[in-house]
Ligand SMILES: NC(=O)C1=CN([C@@H]2O[C@H](COP(=O)(O)OP(=O)(O)OC[C@H]3O[C@@H](n4cnc5c(N)ncnc54)[C@H](O)[C@@H]3O)[C@@H](O)[C@H]2O)C=CC1
């Protein structure tokens with residue numbers, strides 16, 4: 001297994017920047033690509049990214065540029081840290097610049113609208129690489145907490161165990177503990193589906209509902225993502241792990257979650273447009289993934305009632321209170337049917 005020392009992070013948003021810090025604190029040489037030259041300059045010259053992680057000092061060994069060719073020169077691993085729905089376009093622009101043997105690391109948690117592909121499938125298609133060259137990062141990793149150096153674990157999923165190990169070696173440090181896993185499908189579905197469930201938990205909070213409702217949504221959300229996973233060949237154990245329960249608990253209960261916050265605004269009566277405006281340009285993936293995951297599930301005959309309800313609230317104008325009443329009014333069933 002070759003040691004990974006030189007890493008490029010494409011995307012300087014919250015998680016891209018926090019993950020770059022993880023790598024820098026693990027002793028790697030990191031170059032970030034930022035879309036806005038002023039963000040790249042601030043990271044390079046002042047070791048700050050005040051737009052996304054205000055007050056967080058970045059390691060000196062992180063540098064940044066707005067030029068993707070410069071960013072990618074000599075990279076042994078390339079971290080893709082852009083939103084799910086723009087990854088295809090972003091990566092198409094970069095694919096000719098990727099060093100051929102670089103391990104591609106996917107941070108995005110979503111399912112592509114239209115194609116219904118997971119992120120590693122989009123990457124394999126656009127970068128024309130074997131799936132063993134793609135490592136997926138998932139788990140309870142709220143960017144701000146990681147950037148503050150608060151302890152957290154993550155999963156690095158790859159069909160090629162050596163490549164997962166290489167990224168594990170490159171990223172573990174005093175506060176970040178990554179585990180390897182070979183179940184890419186389960187880890188990616190967990191990460192994408194929990195954003196939708198976090199929307200529902202936020203919505204319940206916005207409606208003034210309490211902990212029993214949140215726990216019910218988390219648990220039944222877990223049941224519906226595990227049903228989808230089973231149909232797509234995921235390992236059921238994955239959903240009991242960091243990429244399943246772990247990320248659900250973090251995202252569904254934290255006020256730091258953009259998805260939960262978005263749902264809370266809808267629950268309080270804001271419109272989709274008002275909630276979108278309040279994100280400050282940061283992505284709440286569940287708002288789009290509720291539609292793609294719902295479509296994926298429908299095509300496979302998998303029942304995902306919470307995801308369906310989130311789609312109807314976000315995109316069909318259904319009132320959150322009515323969506324809740326309809327969820328409760330469905331036909332009675334066995335817990336595991
Ligand atoms: N923030 C978090 O706590 C975590 C985020 N993630 C996932 O990581 C992925 C990236 O998330 P963040 O870095 O938090 O997002 P963000 O919204 O904070 O940043 C997105 C980055 O992508 C760049 N970008 C490039 N092309 C873009 C385009 N066409 N449209 C919009 N942005 C574009 C933006 O400039 C920005 O630097 C998402 O899929 C998210 O679900 C996963 C774990 C934790």
Ligand SMILES: O=C(CO)COP(=O)(O)O
Pocket residue numbers: 109139140141142143195198247250251256257258259260283284285
């Ligand atoms: O994925 C995350 C935590 O693991 C971040 O969640 P949000 O995108 O909702 O902030």
